[in-house]
Amino acid sequence: MEYILLIISAVLVNNILLAQYLGNCPFLGVSKQMDTALGMGTAVVFTMTLASIITWAVHRWILAPFDLVFLQTIAFILVIASLVQFVEIFMKKMMEPLYRALGIFLPLITTNCAVLGVALLCIKKEYSFPQMVIFSFASGLGFALALVLFAGLRERYAISRIPKALEGTAIGLITAGFMSLAFFGFKGMT
Amino acid sequence: MINALIVMGGIGFIAALLLGVASRVFYVKENPLIIEVEEALPGANCGGCGYAGCHAAAVAIATGKAPPNICVGGGPEVSENVAAVMGMKIVAKEPELASTECCGGDRAIEKFDYDGIQDCRAANMLFGGTKLCERGCLGFGTCVASCPFDAIVMGPDRLPIFLPDKCRGCGNCIRNCPKGIISLISSTAKILHFNQYSECLAPCRQKCPAQIDVPAYIEHIREGRYKEAILTIKERNPLPLTCGRVCPHPCEEICRRGVEDEPVAINYLKRFVADWEMNQDKHLDVSVAASTGYKVAVIGGGPAGLSCAYFLRRLGHKVTIYEKMPKLGGMLRYGIPEYRLPKKILDWEIEGIINLGIDVRCNVKFGEDFDLEFLKAAGFDAVFCGIGAWASRDMKIEGEDLQGVWDGIDFLARFHLGDPPKIGKRVIIVGGGNTAIDAARSSLRLGAEKVTLMYRRSRDEMPANELEIVAAEQEGIEMLFLAAPVKILGQDGKMIQVEYIKMRLTDPDPSGRRRPEPIPSSETLIEADTIIAAIGQFPKIDFIREGKLISNLKITKWNTIDGKESTLQTEIPYVFTGGDCFTGPAIAVDAIGAGRYAARSIHFFLTEGEIPPVEDRQTKLIRETLFESVEGLTHVPRAHQPELEVNYRIGNFEEVEHTLTPDAAKREAERCLKCGLICYNRELLEAMGREMASVGDSAEAKKE
Numbered sequence: 022m023e024y025i026l027l028i029i030s031a032v033l034v035n036n037i038l039l040a041q042y043l044g045n046c047p048f049l050g051v052s053k054q055m056d057t058a059l060g061m062g063t064a065v066v067f068t069m070t071l072a073s074i075i076t077w078a079v080h081r082w083i084l085a086p087f088d089l090v091f092l093q094t095i096a097f098i099l100v101i102a103s104l105v106q107f108v109e110i111f112m113k114k115m116m117e118p119l120y121r122a123l124g125i126f127l128p129l130i131t132t133n134c135a136v137l138g139v140a141l142l143c144i145k146k147e148y149s150f151p152q153m154v155i156f157s158f159a160s161g162l163g164f165a166l167a168l169v170l171f172a173g174l175r176e177r178y179a180i181s182r183i184p185k186a187l188e189g190t191a192i193g194l195i196t197a198g199f200m201s202l203a204f205f206g207f208k209g210m211t
Numbered sequence: 212m213i214n215a216l217i218v219m220g221g222i223g224f225i226a227a228l229l230l231g232v233a234s235r236v237f238y239v240k241e242n243p244l245i246i247e248v249e250e251a252l253p254g255a256n257c258g259g260c261g262y263a264g265c266h267a268a269a270v271a272i273a274t275g276k277a278p279p280n281i282c283v284g285g286g287p288e289v290s291e292n293v294a295a296v297m298g299m300k301i302v303a304k305e306p307e308l309a310s311t312e313c314c315g316g317d318r319a320i321e322k323f324d325y326d327g328i329q330d331c332r333a334a335n336m337l338f339g340g341t342k343l344c345e346r347g348c349l350g351f352g353t354c355v356a357s358c359p360f361d362a363i364v365m366g367p368d369r370l371p372i373f374l375p376d377k378c379r380g381c382g383n384c385i386r387n388c389p390k391g392i393i394s395l396i397s398s399t400a401k402i403l404h405f406n407q408y409s410e411c412l413a414p415c416r417q418k419c420p421a422q423i424d425v426p427a428y429i430e431h432i433r434e435g436r437y438k439e440a441i442l443t444i445k446e447r448n449p450l451p452l453t454c455g456r457v458c459p460h461p462c463e464e465i466c467r468r469g470v471e472d473e474p475v476a477i478n479y480l481k482r483f484v485a486d487w488e489m490n491q492d493k494h495l496d497v498s499v500a501a502s503t504g505y506k507v508a509v510i511g512g513g514p515a516g517l518s519c520a521y522f523l524r525r526l527g528h529k530v531t532i533y534e535k536m537p538k539l540g541g542m543l544r545y546g547i548p549e550y551r552l553p554k555k556i557l558d559w560e561i562e563g564i565i566n567l568g569i570d571v572r573c574n575v576k577f578g579e580d581f582d583l584e585f586l587k588a589a590g591f592d593a594v595f596c597g598i599g600a601w602a603s604r605d606m607k608i609e610g611e612d613l614q615g616v617w618d619g620i621d622f623l624a625r626f627h628l629g630d631p632p633k634i635g636k637r638v639i640i641v642g643g644g645n646t647a648i649d650a651a652r653s654s655l656r657l658g659a660e661k662v663t664l665m666y667r668r669s670r671d672e673m674p675a676n677e678l679e680i681v682a683a684e685q686e687g688i689e690m691l692f693l694a695a696p697v698k699i700l701g702q703d704g705k706m707i708q709v710e711y712i713k714m715r716l717t718d719p720d721p722s723g724r725r726r727p728e729p730i731p732s733s734e735t736l737i738e739a740d741t742i743i744a745a746i747g748q749f750p751k752i753d754f755i756r757e758g759k760l761i762s763n764l765k766i767t768k769w770n771t772i773d774g775k776e777s778t779l780q781t782e783i784p785y786v787f788t789g790g791d792c793f794t795g796p797a798i799a800v801d802a803i804g805a806g807r808y809a810a811r812s813i814h815f816f817l818t819e820g821e822i823p824p825v826e827d828r829q830t831k832l833i834r835e836t837l838f839e840s841v842e843g844l845t846h847v848p849r850a851h852q853p854e855l856e857v858n859y860r861i862g863n864f865e866e867v868e869h870t871l872t873p874d875a876a877k878r879e880a881e882r883c884l885k886c887g888l889i890c891y892n893r894e895l896l897e898a899m900g901r902e903m904a905s906v907g908d909s910a911e912a913k914k915e
């Protein structure tokens with residue numbers, strides 16, 4: 022039960038994109054097409070879970086014992102950046118089509134605050150290992166869900182008549198705002 | 212502090228080590244060819260090639276899974292560059308361009324139904340695709356927004372216009388159009404296509420023997436896009452200059468504006484754009500498919516032969532025309548007189564056809580100078596025989612061998628063989644067809660004082676084009692109806708008088724035809740020094756020799772070449788026919804349509820070995836499209852071509868009619884109702900509306 026609540030909370034109520042406003046760059050950048058949005062979403066789910074596990078380990082066995090928790094942020098950035106690089110190299114060899122679909126957006130994950138944010142949150146909330154894994158995976162899912170929904174909307178925009186001044190990113194931001202409001206509706210569920 | 216440094220350094224070192232190892236383990240050797248190919252591709256990621264983006268396409272090309280010309284987005288230069296990278300030579304791929312069959316018409320109901328919804332897909336999603344018009348365009352412009360190459364623009368009446376110069380055939384518009392009325396079609400497919408009952412065909416399109424897309428080119432003219440108008444016509448008829456002048460335009464008879472007003476002057480419009488092309492002094496480029504390596508011989512260079520050769524050439528075959536006369540054109544040159552069709556214009560038109568790469572041998576007669584054995588030995592894979600109807604029927608009366616007696620075809624042909632006929636002052640023409648009228652009007656221009664046209668039925672039965680009859684009357688040709696010659700009287704071998712007998716028409720027989728019969732002892736004499744017989748023609752089949760391949764050819768009892776109606780194939784499988792020699796004397800546009808039909812058959816015969824029938828082939832008019840009233844039509848006068856003064860034109864062979872001005876052409880084009888199968892048929896629409904309403908789906912949506 023506790024895990025289910027954790028998942029619902031991470032996916033819907035505290036959606037990383039729409040409730041915590043982390044990771045806006047890919048949210049606007051890769052949301053024009055359903056295909057890429059799906060790819061990006063999957064990549065984030067994957068990276069986020071992996072990053073949280075590794076950072077959790079780093080915190081637990083390196084930073085905490087040596088009393089270096091103040092180094093948390095910078096150490097996590099380093100770890101995540103290397104991890105994303107690693108994922109990129111790995112995907113290029115093993116998952117060529119996905120690599121191509123994500124194109125320039127993979128390095129974007131490096132600077133993706135959502136990933137870092139989730140890693141830090143896991144520590145802050147003092148999750149146990151299974152909780153941490155589930156939370157970060159669910160957060161990734163929440164990210165993917167928001168991204169895909171948003172891409173669906175934006176695909177429609179491409180063929181609608183929109184005032185010139187609002188075309189492109191402008192209408193994207195407005196829509197993101199509305200979606201965020203909509204997601205606030207989940208508040209109080211947990 | 213030291214701890215912090217060591218830990219950070221350690222983490223950094225481990226990360227670097229891991230990455231280093233990973234990049235070694237997971238190293239991907241990029242095929243340099245792929246990179247080069249990808250650089251040569253446009254990078255539009257349009258997906259038109261069927262691969263997910265340009266990189267995937269580059270990989271496929273570099274690994275040999277796809278040909279170097281799969282890129283539809285970049286056009287021929289890109290294909291060439293890619294091929295250069297791959298070290299291959301490119302064989303031009305025939306472009307496939309987007310087009311829609313919807314020609315507009317009255318689509319208003321659709322538009323008002325979806326008030327406020329500005330997009331086809333949205334309308335389609337909301338109403339689940341159930342809408343009154345099954346085929347027509349909604350006019351919301353989804354396709355325009357979806358085109359990555361800006362090749363679609365919205366026309367003034369919200370029908371998309373496809374710009375062939377920009378269209379790359381990527382297919383995005385097709386995927387986005389909810390009505391499924393956009394298709395990618397190559398020129399080859401267009402040439403091979405014949406009208407089907409299931410299509411949205413305006414009556415004029417159904418009636419035209421060449422099946423020209425009339426509403427489309429009228430629309431192009433209205434918008435001032437003359438080039439496209441010409442290309443639309445030339446998809447069906449390579450001789451618009453000629454037909455624009457001499458065609459009796461059956462299409463206008465059936466024009467729906469004609470039910471309430473005068474029909475649209477379709478043929479004037481055709482002539483107008485054709486003249487425009489000629490005045491540019493440059494033949495517009497038409498597409499020619501890549502060479503197939505097959506060789507076809509065309510016997511006879513009349514409209515049927517020219518049309519067949521033209522379309523075969525465009526389908527990529529190698530064609531040689533064999534013609535017995537010194538020049539090409541058939542009856543267009545040797546029958547139709549100069550004042551109706553100036554030969555300079557015909558020459559220019561034929562030049563455009565020949566320039567596509569057709570070989571021509573003139574002054575060679577089939578049966579004398581060459582035969583089927585020769586053609587086989589020369590490596591021809593198929594033969595088209597379009598020899599027309601060049602034998603004149605005799606009057607079978609006494610005195611036909613006297614001096615002053617002419618055969619109409621021979622008479623007309625002489626003008627163009629450098630040997631104008633010498634005639635007397637009082638000329639009698641016998642017959643009521645085009646040949647008779649042309650001979651009469653030509654005699655007048657040769658200086659005859661009195662020309663009388665003698666026809667055994669009445670004016671209503673005359674087979675000649677109505678306009679020609681009117682022109683002949685204007686020029687002062689005397690018409691002697693219900694009369695037939697019985698004897699030609701002569702003196703010293705020269706004719707001086709003609710004896711004729713008066714006729715009357717019998718009561719209609721069961722088939723409704725009224726036959727002429729002589730009125731006993733009504734013989735009359737008239738003075739005449741020349742008589743020209745133009746009472747009918749039939750094919751001159753003088754080339755059949757026993758023991759030769761050609762002896763297998765079957766001839767009908769009307770002395771025409773026998774063949775299958777559905778394929779135009781004769782008894783000799785590789786010999787095809789069409790035009791006057793198959794149907795008997797008809798009109799030029801019939802021969803042109805037959806030429807393309809034969810080209811289709813020959814194409815399939817050569818490339819596939821058998822000829823698939825045209826499914827659902829439209830041969831009769833579609834009843835539902837012939838609505839009998841058009842509501843709310845205001846009368847707009849039909850355009851008239853300027854013509855020479857009657858007095859001026861008699862003494863010479865100058866062209867009588869002149870073309871419309873651009874303004875007049877535009878005004879005339881605006882008279883077109885743009886009929887479509889369902890769009891314009893209000894009755895049918897209403898009936899369908901009731902059906903729909905009973906389904907309940909779009910009941911409220913139906914109100915305007």
Ligand SMILES: Cc1cc2nc3c(=O)[nH]c(=O)nc-3n(C[C@H](O)[C@H](O)[C@H](O)COP(=O)(O)OP(=O)(O)OC[C@H]3O[C@@H](n4cnc5c(N)ncnc54)[C@H](O)[C@@H]3O)c2cc1C
Nearest residue numbers: 511513514515535541542546577598599790791797798799
């Ligand atoms: C006087 C006259 C006026 C007409 N006016 C009109 C009109 O106003 N509007 C209209 O639409 N139609 C008109 N027509 C009809 C129209 O011209 C014909 O229907 C049309 O030309 C038929 O085309 P075709 O290719 O079948 O035959 P043709 O045009 O007769 O061409 C046949 C060709 O085959 C060649 N040929 C024949 N025998 C041989 C052989 N053994 N070897 C090699 N070559 C050979 C001939 O020289 C000729 O070039 C008119 C016809 C005539 C005679």
